[in-house]
Amino acid sequence: MSQFSRDFLRAMLVGAAAFAAGNPALEAQQPTSLNPDISVIGDVLADLSPGEPRFSEDGARFSLREVELALQAAVDPFFRADFFLGVHGDEIGVEEAYLTALALPGELQARLGRFHLPLGKANLTHRPELLTVEYPLAIRTYFGPEGFSGSGVGVSRILAPFGFFQEVQLFVLNGIESEGHAHDLDLDLDHSEHQAPMGSRSEELVVGGPERSGREQFGFLAQLRQFHDLTPAANIELGVSVATGSVERYLPPATGEATAGPGGPDVMRHFPTQRLYAAHAVFRWRPPGRGLYRSFRWEVETFGHDGPESRVWGGFSQAQWQTGRRTYLGGRLDAVQLPGHQDVELHGEGAGRHVDFYEGKGGEWRYAASGTLTFFPSEFSRFRLAVERTFGDGWEEEADWRAVLQTTFNIGPHRPHPF
Amino acid sequence: MYSSILMLLGILTLGPPLAEAERHPSGTASAEDPLRIVTTTTDLADIAGIVGGERVDARSLALGEQDPHFVEPRPSLILELRRADLYAQVGLELEVGWAPLLLDQSRNPQIQPGARGHLDLSTFVEVLDVPTTRVTRAQGDVHPFGNPHYWLSPANGRRIAEAFAQRLSDLDPTGSEVYAANLERFLAEIDSLEAEWEPLVAPFRGQPVVAYHASWKYFVEFLGLEILDYVEPLPGIPPSPRHLADLVDRMNRAEVQIIVAEPFYDTRVPSTVANRTGARLLVLPSSVGAVPGVTGYLQLLDHNVRSIVGALRD
Numbered sequence: 001m002s003q004f005s006r007d008f009l010r011a012m013l014v015g016a017a018a019f020a021a022g023n024p025a026l027e028a029q030q031p032t033s034l035n036p037d038i039s040v041i042g043d044v045l046a047d048l049s050p051g052e053p054r055f056s057e058d059g060a061r062f063s064l065r066e067v068e069l070a071l072q073a074a075v076d077p078f079f080r081a082d083f084f085l086g087v088h089g090d091e092i093g094v095e096e097a098y099l100t101a102l103a104l105p106g107e108l109q110a111r112l113g114r115f116h117l118p119l120g121k122a123n124l125t126h127r128p129e130l131l132t133v134e135y136p137l138a139i140r141t142y143f144g145p146e147g148f149s150g151s152g153v154g155v156s157r158i159l160a161p162f163g164f165f166q167e168v169q170l171f172v173l174n175g176i177e178s179e180g181h182a183h184d185l186d187l188d189l190d191h192s193e194h195q196a197p198m199g200s201r202s203e204e205l206v207v208g209g210p211e212r213s214g215r216e217q218f219g220f221l222a223q224l225r226q227f228h229d230l231t232p233a234a235n236i237e238l239g240v241s242v243a244t245g246s247v248e249r250y251l252p253p254a255t256g257e258a259t260a261g262p263g264g265p266d267v268m269r270h271f272p273t274q275r276l277y278a279a280h281a282v283f284r285w286r287p288p289g290r291g292l293y294r295s296f297r298w299e300v301e302t303f304g305h306d307g308p309e310s311r312v313w314g315g316f317s318q319a320q321w322q323t324g325r326r327t328y329l330g331g332r333l334d335a336v337q338l339p340g341h342q343d344v345e346l347h348g349e350g351a352g353r354h355v356d357f358y359e360g361k362g363g364e365w366r367y368a369a370s371g372t373l374t375f376f377p378s379e380f381s382r383f384r385l386a387v388e389r390t391f392g393d394g395w396e397e398e399a400d401w402r403a404v405l406q407t408t409f410n411i412g413p414h415r416p417h418p419f
Numbered sequence: 420m421y422s423s424i425l426m427l428l429g430i431l432t433l434g435p436p437l438a439e440a441e442r443h444p445s446g447t448a449s450a451e452d453p454l455r456i457v458t459t460t461t462d463l464a465d466i467a468g469i470v471g472g473e474r475v476d477a478r479s480l481a482l483g484e485q486d487p488h489f490v491e492p493r494p495s496l497i498l499e500l501r502r503a504d505l506y507a508q509v510g511l512e513l514e515v516g517w518a519p520l521l522l523d524q525s526r527n528p529q530i531q532p533g534a535r536g537h538l539d540l541s542t543f544v545e546v547l548d549v550p551t552t553r554v555t556r557a558q559g560d561v562h563p564f565g566n567p568h569y570w571l572s573p574a575n576g577r578r579i580a581e582a583f584a585q586r587l588s589d590l591d592p593t594g595s596e597v598y599a600a601n602l603e604r605f606l607a608e609i610d611s612l613e614a615e616w617e618p619l620v621a622p623f624r625g626q627p628v629v630a631y632h633a634s635w636k637y638f639v640e641f642l643g644l645e646i647l648d649y650v651e652p653l654p655g656i657p658p659s660p661r662h663l664a665d666l667v668d669r670m671n672r673a674e675v676q677i678i679v680a681e682p683f684y685d686t687r688v689p690s691t692v693a694n695r696t697g698a699r700l701l702v703l704p705s706s707v708g709a710v711p712g713v714t715g716y717l718q719l720l721d722h723n724v725r726s727i728v729g730a731l732r733d
Contacts, residue, residue, distance in 0.1 A: 077531065080523065102523060103528040103531075107501060107526040108526070109526050158526060160498055164495065164498075165497065165498055167494070229493065232482060235493060235495070288482045288484045289485070289682060291485060291491075291683065292685075293685055325657060378656060379560060379655065411556070413515070415520070416517065416520055418520060419491060419492045419520075
C-alpha cells in the first residue's frame with residue numbers, strides 16, 4: 001500500500017468517524033450541515049468451491065473482496081459530485097468520480113470525470129450491488145472483473161417524441177479500453193515483459209512509431225435507451241449502445257521476421273480501430289400493492305466485440321424472482337466467445353534480440369450457468385449463496401463448479417443506482 | 420465517425436427545447452394552461468388539486484396502493500417531473516430512496532431543492548417522534564428527522580393546504596384569490612368533519628391499539644387513542660417469534676381491540692396476532708387511492724375514522 005493510499009484512507013476514516021461520532025449537538029445540525037452523504041459498503045466472500053478456492057481473487061477461502069466508500073453531495077445549485085472509492089486489499093482505487101451538471105439548457109445533462117460506461121445495462125451497477133456475485137461472463141471477459149469504465153465527458157438528453165421515455169447519451173472518452181483492472185484485451189508492455197525471458201525493466205521492449213494523435217486519442221460511446229410502462233406493475237427497457245476507438249497494437253519494425261539492431265525499436269506501435277456493441281432488454285414486474293413481497297426481473301444483454309484480431313460476441317440472460325419480503329431466487333446463463341489477442345515476445349539480448357508476434361484468433365466459446373439464493377435481513381445487509389457451473393472450449397482444466405457465500409453490508413446513506 | 424458524432428450532438432443540443440424554461444413567468448395559469456404540480460404521494464396531489472382547482476394539474480408519482488418508502492424510480496416518472504412547475508414532497512426522508520434520483524435526472528432546475536418550485540411540506544407541519552438521542556440503524560429503518568406520516572393528522576392536512584395556497588400564490592399571483600377561496604372551503608370542510616367525528620371518537624379516548632408500522636402515530640394521536648406497540652419490533656424489521664409472543668401477552672393484558680395495518684403489508688402475521696388476542700385486524704388505507712372508494716384526502720380521513728370507531732364499537 002502506498003504512503004498516499006495509507007494517508008488518504010486514514011484521512012477518510014477519521015473524517016467519517018468524526019462525522020458519525022454522534023453527539024446530540026452535531027446531530028441537531030445535520031439537517032443543515034454541508035457534509036456529503038458518506039456511506040461504506042463491505043463485500044466479503046466465503047469461497048465454498050470444491051478443491052481450490054475459485055471465486056476470490058486472492059485464492060483465499062475468506063476474502064474482503066471490496067470496500068466501497070461513497071461520498072455524494074450537491075456542489076452548488078448547478079452541479080452535484082459523486083465519488084466512489086474502492087479498496088481492494090492494500091490498494092485504493094477510484095471506481096467512479098464525476099461531476100454532474102444539473103442546470104444545463106435544452107434539458108441536457110452532462111457528466112465529467114470517470115464513470116462506469118453505459119454499454120448495456122448491467123455494467124452501470126457497482127459490483128457489490130449486482131443481482132449476482134460477479135459481473136456476467138461477457139463483461140468480465142471483455143472489460144475485466146470490475147466492468148467497463150472510462151474517463152471523459154458525456155452528455156445526455158431525454159426525448160419523448162412518442163410519449164414514452166427515451167434517452168440518448170453520448171460520451172467522448174480516453175479510448176475505449178476499460179480503466180478497471182487489467183484484462184485479456186489489455187495488451188501492454190507489462191504483459192509483454194511477463195513473456196520476455198529477460199524480464200528486467202532495463203530489457204524492456206523498445207517501441208517505436210508515433211504516439212496517439214488526432215482522433216486516436218479519443219473513444220466515443222453512444223447509447224439510446226427507451227422505457228415503457230406496460231401496466232402499473234410491469235415495464236420494459238430496451239437499449240442499444242455502440243463504442244468506437246483505437247487500441248494500441250504492435251507491428252514488426254520491418255516486413256518479415258521481427259528483428260532490430262541495438263538502439264532500434266523492437267516493435268512499432270499502431271492504432272487500429274476497435275468497436276464494441278451492446279443491446280439490452282430488461283423486463284420488470286412488481287405489483288404496486290404487493291411490491292414489498294413480490295417482484296420479477298428478467299434481463300437479456302448481448303455484446304459484440306469487433307477488434308483488430310477478431311470479431312466475437314457474448315451475452316447473458318438472467319432472472320430474479322422475489323419469493324418473500326427478504327428472499328430472492330435468481331439464475332443466469334452466460335455465453336461468451338473469447339476475443340483474439342496479440343502476444344509480443346522478446347528473445348535474446350543485445351544485438352541478438354528479436355521479437356515474435358503471435359496473433360491469437362480467439363473465437364472459442366465459454367459458457368456458465370449460475371443460481372443464487374439471496375436473503376436480506378434488512379435493507380442494509382445481504383447474504384447470497386451462489387453456485388456456478390462453467391464449461392466450454394478449452395476450459396476443462398479450469399474451474400468447473402464454483403460456490404460462494406457473499407455477505408454485503410452498508411452503513412450510511414448510499415444513494416440508489418438509476419433505475 | 421466524427422461527422423456522425425457531431426450530427427448527433429447537434430440534434431441533441433439544437434433540437435427544439437422539450438420544456439419551456441419558465442412556463443408561467445408572469446403568473447398566468449389557467450384551466451387551459453394549468454400549473455403542473457407533481458407530488459410524491461397521492462394525498463399531497465389531492466390537497467394540491469383542491470387548493471389549486473382548475474388552475475392546476477396535480478398528479479402523484481407514487482400510486483396510493485404503494486408503500487411510499489419503496490417506489491421504483493422508473494424513467495417514466497422523470498417525464499412527469501421534467502415539465503413540472505411545482506414539485507412537492509412529504510420529506511423527512513420518506514422518499515429518500517427514490518425521489519432525489521428522479522429530481523436529479525429531471526433536468527428541471529425549477530424544482531430542485533432551494534428553488535421556488537420545490538416544496539418540502541415537512542417544514543410546515545408539526546413533526547412527531549423527532550429523535551432526541553443518537554440515531555443508528557440498530558434502531559431499524561428509523562427516520563432521523565422524525566416520523567414522516569404526518570398527513571394522517573387533520574391538523575397537518577390544514578397546514579399542508581395552507582402551504583400549497585401560499586406557494587401557488589407565489590408562482591401564480593393572479594390566481595391568489597382563487598387559491599385563498601379554495602383553501603378556506605377546504606378548511607371549513609375539515610372543521611365540519613371534525614365536528615362530526617368528535618362525538619364518535621369521544622367514548623374511546625385512551626383506548627390502546629396496536630399498529631403494524633409507525634405510520635399510524637399521527638392518526639391515532641388525533642383520535643385520542645394510544646399505541647401500545649407495533650407488530651414490527653423496529654421500523655422496517657419483520658417481527659421475530661419472541662417479539663410476537665411478547666406482543667400477544669401485552670395485548671391480552673391491555674385488552675387491545677384492534678390492530679391497524681396498511682394494505683401493502685402482508686396480513687398473515689397481524690392476523691395471527693389478532694386471532695391469538697381476540698383483537699380485530701383493520702386494514703386501513705394510509706393514502707388516497709389505496710383502496711377502492713377512497714379517492715380524496717377528506718374521504719381517506721373519514722373512512723379511517725369511521726372504520727376505527729366501528730371496530731371499537733363492535
